[in-house]
Amino acid sequence: MVDFNKKIDRSKNDSRKWAGRKKYFGREDLLPMWVADMDIEAPDVVVEALKNKADQKIFGYTMENERYIGSLVNWVKKRHGSKLSFERIAHSPTVVTSLNLLIKILTNEGDQIMIQSPTYPQFVKQIESNGRKVVINELVEKENGYEMDFIDFEEKVKNSVVFILCNPHNPAGRVWTREESSKIAEICVKYGVKIISDEIHSDLILDGKHISIASLGREVENLVYTCLSATKTFNLAGIQSSFVVFPTRKEKENFVEELSLIGVHEPNSFCMDMVISAYNHGEEWLEKLLDHLRGNIEFAVDYIEKNIPQIRVKKPEATYLLWLDLRKFGLDDEKLKERLVEDGGLALTMGGGFMGSGFARMNIACPRYMLEDGLERLKKAFG
Ligand SMILES: Cc1ncc(COP(=O)(O)O)c(C=O)c1O
Incomplete structure (x- = not known):
C-alpha cells in the first residue's frame, strides 16, 4: 500500500x-515548500531497480540500452496516445541542459527567443547567458486562469527564431487546450518559428488532457523539439535523466555529438534502470x-x-x-x-x-x- x-x-x-x-x-x-520536487517517496519499483543495480557492485562507463528510450516511447503511447519515433529521441541529463544546448544549436547570438510570462526562470537564464534576446508574450489573467494573447503572440513571434513553450505551464498550472495548441502551431508554421516544447510536467495532469504540440501534424512536428522526463513524474530529479524528441534523426545525432563534446556521453549508471522501471511499472x-x-x-x-x-x-x-x-x-x-x-x-x-x-x-x-x-x-x- x-x-x-x-x-x-x-x-x-x-x-x-x-x-x-x-x-x-x-x-x-x-x-x-519551494523547490519543485516532492516530499514523497519514489515508487518501490524504482527503489528496487536502484538496489538491483547497486548489487552489481561495478559502476564503470555505461552505454545507453534500447530499453531506456523504448520505455519512454511505450509510456507516452499509453499515457498520452502519441506515437514517438525511437530514432529521433536523445537522452540528456536534464531538461535545463537540453534548453541550453538547443538554444546554442538552433539560434545565433543576438537572435530573439520568445517566452511567456510568468515564466520558469531558467528560460530567461538560458537565453540571456547564451547572448540571445528574450522577448516576452505576457499571459493574460482571466477569471478562469491565464490565457494567451494571440495577437501579441503573432506580433512578437514572427521576429523570433525560437519560441519556448511550457506545457503544462509552470507556474500558472495551465494545460494548454487542443485549440490553444493548434493556434500556436498555426502561427509558428506560418512564420517558420521553431518551438522548444518543455513538457516536463506532462504526466502531472490533474484536470484535462495533455496535447503535445508535436502531435498536431507533420508540418508543426518538423519545427518542434520536445523535452520530456520521468524525473518530475516519479520524484527522481536527483538522478538526472531526461529526453529530447527531435524533428529529424540527423538533428538528434548532432545534439548527441554536441553533448559528447562536453563529456556527457551516456546516461549514468543508475538512471537507466530506474527510469525503465518507473515507466514500465509505475x-x-x-x-x-x-x-x-x-x-x-x-x-x-x-x-x-x-x-x-x-x-x-x-x-x-x-x-x-x-x-x-x-x-x-x-x-x-x-x-x-x-x-x-x-x-x-x-x-x-x-x-x-x-x-x-x-x-x-x-x-x-x-x-x-x-x-x-x-x-x-x-x-x-x-x-
Ligand atoms: C518547466 C520546467 N522545466 C524544467 C525543469 C527542470 O528540469 P531538469 O531538472 O530536468 O533540468 C523544471 C523544474 O522545476 C520545470 O518546472
Whole structure:
C-alpha cells in the first residue's frame, strides 16, 4: 500500500529544498515548500531497480540500452496516445541542459527567443547567458486562469527564431487546450518559428488532457523539439535523466555529438534502470499520486479561501504548484518574503524570478500533515 501521508525525513537527504534553507532564506527553522520536487517517496519499483543495480557492485562507463528510450516511447503511447519515433529521441541529463544546448544549436547570438510570462526562470537564464534576446508574450489573467494573447503572440513571434513553450505551464498550472495548441502551431508554421516544447510536467495532469504540440501534424512536428522526463513524474530529479524528441534523426545525432563534446556521453549508471522501471511499472503509483495531489490542492484552496481570503489562488490543471496572488497586501517581493519567513516560518519561491512580482509559488507535493502546517504558517504570515 502506498502511503503518501507517511512521515518523511529528508535531514540526511542532501535536499536542496531542505538543506538550502539557510543559504537561500537565512534560517534553518523554516518549513520549505519551494523547490519543485516532492516530499514523497519514489515508487518501490524504482527503489528496487536502484538496489538491483547497486548489487552489481561495478559502476564503470555505461552505454545507453534500447530499453531506456523504448520505455519512454511505450509510456507516452499509453499515457498520452502519441506515437514517438525511437530514432529521433536523445537522452540528456536534464531538461535545463537540453534548453541550453538547443538554444546554442538552433539560434545565433543576438537572435530573439520568445517566452511567456510568468515564466520558469531558467528560460530567461538560458537565453540571456547564451547572448540571445528574450522577448516576452505576457499571459493574460482571466477569471478562469491565464490565457494567451494571440495577437501579441503573432506580433512578437514572427521576429523570433525560437519560441519556448511550457506545457503544462509552470507556474500558472495551465494545460494548454487542443485549440490553444493548434493556434500556436498555426502561427509558428506560418512564420517558420521553431518551438522548444518543455513538457516536463506532462504526466502531472490533474484536470484535462495533455496535447503535445508535436502531435498536431507533420508540418508543426518538423519545427518542434520536445523535452520530456520521468524525473518530475516519479520524484527522481536527483538522478538526472531526461529526453529530447527531435524533428529529424540527423538533428538528434548532432545534439548527441554536441553533448559528447562536453563529456556527457551516456546516461549514468543508475538512471537507466530506474527510469525503465518507473515507466514500465509505475503507472499505478502515479494514479494514486495524482489523487493525493488533487486532494491536497482541494484542501489548500479551500483553506486559503476560508482563512486567508486576501490571497487569490486557482486550482492548477496540472503540476503540484500553487501560484498565490499576494498583490492585495501591496508589498514588494522582498517585504512579502520577509513576512513569510519572519512571521510565518515558511519558505516559498517568490514571484519576481518568474516575472510575476507580487506572487509566490507554493509546492503542495507533500504529506497532508506538512501541508496543514504550511497553510497555518501562511495564515500566520498573512491571515
Ligand atoms: C518547466 C520546467 N522545466 C524544467 C525543469 C527542470 O528540469 P531538469 O531538472 O530536468 O533540468 C523544471 C523544474 O522545476 C520545470 O518546472
